[in-house]
Amino acid sequence: MIHSVKISKEACQGCVNCIKVCPTEAIRVIDGEINIIAELCIDCGECLRSCIRNKALGISEDDWNSIDIKPDSPIIADPVFFTQFGHHSKPEELEGILAGKGINVLVDEEEDAFDLSAFATAQLISRTPKPSLPFISVYCPSVLRLIESRFPELLPRVLPVRTPIEMASELYKMRTNGKVAPQTLLAPCPSKITMIHEPQGVERSPFTYGVTVRRIARGIMAEGGKQEEAKPVTKNRNNRWIAWARRGGESMHVQAFSDKKLAILSVSGMRNTLDLLQELELGRLRGVDFIECRVCDTGCVGGVGTADSRFLANLRLGNIETNWEITPKERARAEELYSMDFWPISKEYQPRPGLPLSDNVADAMAKLQQMKEIYKGLPHIDCGSCGRPSCQAMAEEIVRGHGSVTDCIFKLREGIATLANKIVSLSESPLHTVKRKNNDENK
Amino acid sequence: MSDPVCLEYRIEGNDYVDAGTASNNIKNTLKMLGVSSEICRRAAVIAYEAEMNLVIHAGGGNIKATITESDLFIEVEDKGPGIPDIPKAMTEGYTTASDEAREMGFGAGMGLPNIKRNCDKFDIQSEVGKGTKLRCEIDFQK
Numbered sequence: 053m054i055h056s057v058k059i060s061k062e063a064c065q066g067c068v069n070c071i072k073v074c075p076t077e078a079i080r081v082i083d084g085e086i087n088i089i090a091e092l093c094i095d096c097g098e099c100l101r102s103c104i105r106n107k108a109l110g111i112s113e114d115d116w117n118s119i120d121i122k123p124d125s126p127i128i129a130d131p132v133f134f135t136q137f138g139h140h141s142k143p144e145e146l147e148g149i150l151a152g153k154g155i156n157v158l159v160d161e162e163e164d165a166f167d168l169s170a171f172a173t174a175q176l177i178s179r180t181p182k183p184s185l186p187f188i189s190v191y192c193p194s195v196l197r198l199i200e201s202r203f204p205e206l207l208p209r210v211l212p213v214r215t216p217i218e219m220a221s222e223l224y225k226m227r228t229n230g231k232v233a234p235q236t237l238l239a240p241c242p243s244k245i246t247m248i249h250e251p252q253g254v255e256r257s258p259f260t261y262g263v264t265v266r267r268i269a270r271g272i273m274a275e276g277g278k279q280e281e282a283k284p285v286t287k288n289r290n291n292r293w294i295a296w297a298r299r300g301g302e303s304m305h306v307q308a309f310s311d312k313k314l315a316i317l318s319v320s321g322m323r324n325t326l327d328l329l330q331e332l333e334l335g336r337l338r339g340v341d342f343i344e345c346r347v348c349d350t351g352c353v354g355g356v357g358t359a360d361s362r363f364l365a366n367l368r369l370g371n372i373e374t375n376w377e378i379t380p381k382e383r384a385r386a387e388e389l390y391s392m393d394f395w396p397i398s399k400e401y402q403p404r405p406g407l408p409l410s411d412n413v414a415d416a417m418a419k420l421q422q423m424k425e426i427y428k429g430l431p432h433i434d435c436g437s438c439g440r441p442s443c444q445a446m447a448e449e450i451v452r453g454h455g456s457v458t459d460c461i462f463k464l465r466e467g468i469a470t471l472a473n474k475i476v477s478l479s480e481s482p483l484h485t486v487k488r489k490n491n492d493e494n495k
Numbered sequence: 496m497s498d499p500v501c502l503e504y505r506i507e508g509n510d511y512v513d514a515g516t517a518s519n520n521i522k523n524t525l526k527m528l529g530v531s532s533e534i535c536r537r538a539a540v541i542a543y544e545a546e547m548n549l550v551i552h553a554g555g556g557n558i559k560a561t562i563t564e565s566d567l568f569i570e571v572e573d574k575g576p577g578i579p580d581i582p583k584a585m586t587e588g589y590t591t592a593s594d595e596a597r598e599m600g601f602g603a604g605m606g607l608p609n610i611k612r613n614c615d616k617f618d619i620q621s622e623v624g625k626g627t628k629l630r631c632e633i634d635f636q637k
Contacts, residue, residue: 205536333519334514336600406526417562417564418497
């Protein structure tokens with residue numbers, strides 16, 4: 053499995069900050085360095101966020117300088133990209149400047165694809181019987197991977213609509229009759245870059261390259277956008293697709309295409325996402341039509357691959373002129389694209405195979421009992437000193453043969469105390485050849 | 496032949512906050528043992544519906560799950576009001592849930608029928624004023 057979080061071996065000091073924040077307990081410290089278990093990682097970037105002291109974690113992206121990007125090569129920019137510039141906060145202005153630099157962002161296709169996604173979602177919600185609702189948005193790929201790992205029973209509720217980012221790319225291919233120009237995605241996070249290498253819902257990703265929003269945006273900020281070079285944009289942009297950059301944007305878009313008022317929940321941040329999915333799993337969210345979750349705080353603008361403050365990006369989003377009234381022409385366009393039927397996923401989402409304790413149920417049962425016994429003897433404080441995120445994880449690793457009880461520093465100390473007591477009692481045991489001093493001698 | 500895995504839970508009546516945690520725990524244990532996902536799903540439904548019945552109707556009770564290599568037994572016991580008419584309680588849509596429970600979305604009248612549908616052997620005993628006992632079995636071989 054390919055992941056997009058990379059570790060610098062020299063910088064990593066083996067502290068336990070990242071192992072504690074990983075939502076799937078995917079990280080271990082071994083030999084003073086961290087190791088991310090590929091089968092468990094969901095590319096959310098929480099570990100990256102937490103590595104403040106040593107800056108040992110980064111995003112693995114394609115090298116913008118060396119990839120084969122000719123001027124006007126097609127680029128799909130995540131909506132976040134349009135929120136990153138203080139000086140070009142009007143999207144039309146930024147579009148013009150990018151065009152002037154030969155950076156061909158496919159805004160036409162993105163507007164259409166995001167409209168299509170919202171339309172398809174609204175259609176699905178209106179046609180689905182209440183007991184099968186709510187639908188869960190997986191525009192955030194880490195939410196999908198989180199559900200596949202931790203909440204596989206919720207997979208039937210996941211929206212079976214392709215992500216608009218990929219649909220924009222497919223639209224471009226269709227319009228250029230499949231001319232095979234490699235397409236690049238500007239992503240705000242490792243999660244969306246991993247989508248290129250490990251696509252979900254489709255056999256192959258339409259993208260060839262993935263570069264972070266930070267890399268390109270910082271490059272542009274450094275150069276400065278010269279107004280003279282900018283190519284003017286003549287089209288009227290509704291800018292609805294850019295709203296997806298923050299929490300609630302997708303929901304507003306879906307509502308805009310719905311005939312009736314929908315009950316929608318939109319949350320951001322790992323804690324809120326986990327809590328909401330847990331509530332859904334326990335059957336507590338009756339009456340809700342649609343759920344939007346983003347693992348990054350305030351939405352994609354809070355991704356670890358962005359160039360600017362998520363707070364300023366949110367502010368700019370509030371100031372972008374967005375037209376939420378769908379014109380008849382726009383609705384007809386969405387209906388036309390919908391009827392072309394390329395919006396449904398073509399590959400069913402699958403649960404991530406969990407790792408049972410053994411291939412054979414009898415052996416697994418014995419191991420489970422052993423694990424419970426071992427867990428009972430551990431201190432239950434989840435300190436991380438053993439290099440595992442919790443005492444439960446430590447007990448599990450011992451039973452799987454990946455560690456021993458003395459990896460726990462408290463068990464080690466206990467062991468030393470027992471040995472020390474043994475040494476003391478041995479040192480006090482009588483020697484038969486030496487007379488033992490007793491009370492009679494003191495009389 | 497290894498010892499069966501026994502899981503026991505005490506469920507509090509009217510505790511809608513923790514309701515569902517015991518059945519979740521049973522399901523996760525089955526997953527860790529490598530039991531097939533279809534059986535995990537059926538066991539989760541049985542345990543969940545039984546747990547909710549204890550919370551909504553019985554004023555609390557006990558759930559015991561026994562897992563062997565070949566089957567799963569779920570036994571549920573309470574000292575609640577008992578069920579006066581068991582065949583009626585087993586009909587889909589029939590519920591005696593309180594207004595409070597129904598306001599929260601429970602009380603669809605599908606609990607006992609769902610349990611019966613998902614197990615291979617189903618046994619229910621009840622006495623008004625004394626309590627109710629449920630015993631369900633899932634055979635892994637089937």
